[in-house]
Amino acid sequence: MEEKRPVWTSRYTFILAAIGSAVGLGNIWRFPYIMGQYGGAVFLLVYLLLIVTICFIPLFAELTVGKITKKECIGAFESVNPKFKILGFLNPLTGILISSFYFIVGGWIVYYIYISLTNVHIVNYSEYFSDFTQNSIPACICTLTFLFSCIYFTARGVKKGIEFANNVLMPLFAVIMIGLIIFSLQLPNAHLGLEYMFKPDFSKLDSQMFLAALGQALFTLSIGMGALLTYGSYISEDKSIAKTTYTIIFSDTIFALLSGIMIFPAIFSFGLEPNSGAGLVFVTLPHIFSQIPYGNVVSCAFFILLLAAAVTSGISILEVPVASISERLKMTRAKACYWVFLVIAAIAIPATLSFGALSEFKILNKSIFDFLDFSTSNVLMPLNAFFICIVAGWFLKIKGEMFIKNKYIAKLFDFGLKFAAPFVLLFLLIIGLN
């Protein structure tokens, strides 16, 4: 049975959902640890520079292609040229692969909420974290719980599920974040964390940092897997995509900065190092929480914050394959969700086990989890972002003058869409493959 194509209730709910998609683990889990690994403030500068010069272009292109074609990813590419169907297909594929590792991290959050609530006594956080990730059954249960929570909202549809989740979770997220920032800034020596974030040390600048910053920018802005294209295809009224693009970029960047302001002062206040990698949020922060009064309450608030952000992004990742399957195969949304759940679970379970039972199993010398992260962030997302710029600039012939009043800025945009952004993305892709 074919269902009617959904549309957003209002411009507000659309923007909130797009911000909900962008603001996620990328801001709170990935951004601080990547920034910590690449030397703080100078990374931030490079990251901001890349967002305002390059990354806003594929973001704009995705929303516009969605809005013009009013189709899910495969149909959108196909309607530009039937030969491009295969390019469209890469988007839901990327969505399935990203979700398989995104939902594992989501599962870790579920577990950390559980241990904060039950007030488990932990001596060594680093050992505790690796024991948990290696312990196959609880880790798989957590992955599936998180996946199920997101697919539940997706199955309820755009209005009752996606909009509802964003309307409730995004304000909750903002309130908890403000509370935690106030808490963090009042810790002794909090200013050291702020200096680390905002006082650049240019000796740390290197080419790897540019790659890491570009990869982070694509991931955090949800560019390169069709999530924004699909969300853009549900816009009914003739509203400015340019304004939406600025709003998403502005909000996502503010939330990334705020999560740094929430996390770094706490880390420096306790004399810890910010370069502990992916475990920053799951090892370093819980260690801090264990040393402060009402630590389990703060810990619980923090992981609920992370969960809220992860659910709204997770929903948008799922929406891409769900929309493609239901519209292409004329299947109900609920049935499409059921199939997407099964496929993602079939990949996410071995990926969860890659920390424990399947740790010996390697693809291209990487564990399943690392392979999924690498193949999506370094290969498929830049590739999809490259194709969307090419399709929008060269085939749909989107021009800056359609939405920018200043003639010169409009020309600069055209150059960015047709040449600069595709070139930089291709460059990232080639370097990332080496």
Ligand code: PHE
């Ligand atoms: N932007 C999301 C985050 O920061 C992740 C995401 C990637 C969502 C791609 C949708 C598409 O966590």
